[in-house]
Amino acid sequence: MKRTHHCNELRPIHIGQTVSLSGWVHSRRDLGGVIFIDVRDREGRTQAVFDPSDLPADVFDRAAALRSESVIRVGGAVRQRPEGTVNPKIPTGEVEVLVKDLEVLNLADPLPFQIDDPESAAKVNEELRLKYRYLDLRRGDMARNLRLRHAVATATRAYFDEHGFLEIETPMLFKSTPEGAREFLVPCRTNPGLFYALPQSPQQFKQILMVAGIERYFQLAKCFRDEDLRADRQPEFTQIDIEMSFIDREDIYATIEGLLSRIWRRALNRDLATPFRRLPFREALDRFGSDKPDLRFGLELEDFTEAFRASEFKVFSGAVKAGGVVKAINAKGLAGVTQGQMEAMTQIAKDGGAKGLAFIKVENGEWKAPMVKFFTDAEKTLLRQKLAIEEGDLILFAAGEWLMACEILGRIRLYAATVLEAQGKLSIPSDRFEFLWVVDFPLLSFDKDQNRWYSSHHPFTAPVAEDIPFLTTDPRKVRGQHYDVVVNGVELGGGSIRIHQPAVQKVVFEDVLQIPPEIAQARFGYMLEAFRYGAPPHGGIALGFDRLIAMLCGTPSIRDVIAFPKTAKGTCLMTDSPGTADLKQLRDLYLELKIPSKQ
RNA sequence: GGGGGCGUAGCUCAAUUGGUUAGAGCGCUGCCCUGUCACGGCAGAGGUUACGGGUUCGAGCCCCGCCGCUCCCGCCA
Numbered sequence: 001m002k003r004t005h006h007c008n009e010l011r012p013i014h015i016g017q018t019v020s021l022s023g024w025v026h027s028r029r030d031l032g033g034v035i036f037i038d039v040r041d042r043e044g045r046t047q048a049v050f051d052p053s054d055l056p057a058d059v060f061d062r063a064a065a066l067r068s069e070s071v072i073r074v075g076g077a078v079r080q081r082p083e084g085t086v087n088p089k090i091p092t093g094e095v096e097v098l099v100k101d102l103e104v105l106n107l108a109d110p111l112p113f114q115i116d117d118p119e120s121a122a123k124v125n126e127e128l129r130l131k132y133r134y135l136d137l138r139r140g141d142m143a144r145n146l147r148l149r150h151a152v153a154t155a156t157r158a159y160f161d162e163h164g165f166l167e168i169e170t171p172m173l174f175k176s177t178p179e180g181a182r183e184f185l186v187p188c189r190t191n192p193g194l195f196y197a198l199p200q201s202p203q204q205f206k207q208i209l210m211v212a213g214i215e216r217y218f219q220l221a222k223c224f225r226d227e228d229l230r231a232d233r234q235p236e237f238t239q240i241d242i243e244m245s246f247i248d249r250e251d252i253y254a255t256i257e258g259l260l261s262r263i264w265r266r267a268l269n270r271d272l273a274t275p276f277r278r279l280p281f282r283e284a285l286d287r288f289g290s291d292k293p294d295l296r297f298g299l300e301l302e303d304f305t306e307a308f309r310a311s312e313f314k315v316f317s318g319a320v321k322a323g324g325v326v327k328a329i330n331a332k333g334l335a336g337v338t339q340g341q342m343e344a345m346t347q348i349a350k351d352g353g354a355k356g357l358a359f360i361k362v363e364n365g366e367w368k369a370p371m372v373k374f375f376t377d378a379e380k381t382l383l384r385q386k387l388a389i390e391e392g393d394l395i396l397f398a399a400g401e402w403l404m405a406c407e408i409l410g411r412i413r414l415y416a417a418t419v420l421e422a423q424g425k426l427s428i429p430s431d432r433f434e435f436l437w438v439v440d441f442p443l444l445s446f447d448k449d450q451n452r453w454y455s456s457h458h459p460f461t462a463p464v465a466e467d468i469p470f471l472t473t474d475p476r477k478v479r480g481q482h483y484d485v486v487v488n489g490v491e492l493g494g495g496s497i498r499i500h501q502p503a504v505q506k507v508v509f510e511d512v513l514q515i516p517p518e519i520a521q522a523r524f525g526y527m528l529e530a531f532r533y534g535a536p537p538h539g540g541i542a543l544g545f546d547r548l549i550a551m552l553c554g555t556p557s558i559r560d561v562i563a564f565p566k567t568a569k570g571t572c573l574m575t576d577s578p579g580t581a582d583l584k585q586l587r588d589l590y591l592e593l594k595i596p597s598k599q
Numbered sequence: 600g601g602g603g604g605c606g607u608a609g610c611u612c613a614a615u616u617g618g619u620u621a622g623a624g625c626g627c628u629g630c631c632c633u634g635u636c637a638c639g640g641c642a643g644a645g646g647u648u649a650c651g652g653g654u655u656c657g658a659g660c661c662c663c664g665c666c667g668c669u670c671c672c673g674c675c676a
Binding site for chain 1: 600602605606609610611612625626627631632633634635636637638639667668669670671672673674675676
């Protein structure tokens with residue numbers, strides 16, 4: 001017999017009906033004379049009552065022998081719970097099913113970890129959760145995450161459908177494009193010695209789709225990157241990938257703001273303020289020390305380059321003379337910093353390339369720092385004014401090359417914020433979402449080691465039109481038509497208007513990036529050729545779908561929103577992948593292993 | 600590649616900082632219990648302290664190595 005209702009369906013209006021429920025034994029309460037079993041399915045749970053007074057003994061005995069997570073079907077009559085036994089914690093708590101028949105569909109072994117109590121289950125070692133992922137996913141928290149993921153994917157498809165986008169799949173078996181992230185290679189049996197590569201993004205295909213006249217493309221695209229993992233990085237992940245023709249940056253902003261508004265309404269029942277604010281890359285670094293700033297709190301960086309140009313304090317004036325900057329941040333109220341915290345911040349500075357971290361503690365009306373004696377009254381006054389220095393503050397400095405100094409203080413800003421928040425001196429509300437567009441990125445960055453320019457984003461990004469003349473004369477000045485969408489310090493996505501003239505693309509490949517013509521031809525020749533046959537102006541963006549869902553679910557790890565994620569070493573603890581290949585498989589692929597032995 | 604954290608019963612944790620027989624709650628097993636919903640009560644089983652070395656009269660604790668998980672840096676056009 002099939003079930004007649006799901007386990008979150010029965011209400012007082014069903015009283016008197018004969019019903020059948022299927023699901024898992026969520027919990028069993030055996031009182032000796034009467035047994036209660038909560039039957040759970042993905043919708044919820046319902047209490048089933050086994051009363052021996054009008055039940056065959058064998059049914060009662062089988063109920064008594066059931067263990068947690070066994071799969072059963074029960075049949076019986078819905079009835080009102082007796083006075084005083086209503087359970088207000090669950091939606092079906094007013095009724096119960098008086099069991100007449102029990103079908104044990106599958107007995108479960110004792111579980112490796114308990115899943116009925118959300119609080120204790122949430123504390124279970126992730127290693128164990130990953131090994132028994134199918135149990136982990138039965139937990140309410142995880143099931144909710146997967147449902148939300150589905151809801152957002154559906155809302156995304158509906159939104160793009162309504163806006164004239166076509167969902168088009170692009171190949172998983174592509175070829176290697178060595179610029180950018182390390183790729184997963186797939187040997188090609190039918191072409192000995194040749195390899196596919198799994199796409200790190202559908203970038204080139206979606207641009208070709210524009211040449212193909214699709215005009216509006218989207219895909220929930222699986223992407224692969226063979227780089228080290230993080231809480232927010234998996235070797236395979238999903239992007240909301242879009243590309244549009246005959247548009248400019250503003251069209252992308254509006255499209256994504258519309259999408260995110262739709263998603264926030266669907267997932268959190270909240271409205272987003274649009275349009276999002278725009279922040280030039282330069283200003284983001286200057287004020288927040290990051291190109292993905294968290295705008296939920298202040299602690300902004302201040303610039304003191306001019307103030308210390310002629311300072312007695314040589315660390316500062318020397319940095320300025322060398323073309324660098326002096327920047328500072330006021331960690332408000334952090335003068336009581338512990339030695340360990342100070343060391344942690346110093347380490348951040350050193351990791352960032354600084355020699356150390358200059359600081360001033362403001363305690364007992366005094367500025368405590370060795371360097372203070374070098375400061376003139378004018379310098380002190382300026383510091384006090386711009387940083388609003390008060391008793392109990394901690395001032396931290398970075399001096400040196402602009403980007404380095406900004407990024408160091410940006411990281412210290414985040415560190416100080418977490419410390420201050422833990423002390424209750426700063427509030428960073430997790431239910432607030434500060435969206436912004438970071439714009440006006442430099443098109444190119446310079447690699448000192450290799451003495452050449454490389455694309456800040458990717459080589460298909462269009463320069464801002466008025467900057468094109470500087471491509472070959474002063475590449476540093478060229479801004480890219482690139483944009484990142486950022487929320488609460490998380491880079492949610494990025495994209496650009498693309499180069500659609502083959503001539504400009506050729507200049508970027510060959511003259512700016514110094515890719516030899518034959519290599520550019522081998523890697524991107526088909527694109528350059530495609531662009532010769534009528535390429536519309538186009539641009540697009542990709543959003544990290546897993547990060548988006550993690551944010552909506554309020555979890556810091558995208559593993560919590562992926563059904564079967566990998567560990568930090570890239571393994572799957574449930575299936576024990578990756579695994580070995582036998583000799584015949586390798587021979588078929590013309591491969592031979594040479595694994596260095598560990599010394 | 601580098602740095603930090605963790606690993607004790609099936610699970611979550613403790614073990615007075617190197618000292619007798621490694622404990623608790625939950626789970627499990629048995630018994631009792633007719634209105635529970637984290638049911639309750641009684642009793643019981645359950646340990647290569649991840650693994651391999653070392654120091655020591657004595658190691659869960661200290662040292663070295665190794666494995667696994669995790670966080671961060673590098674990396675992620």
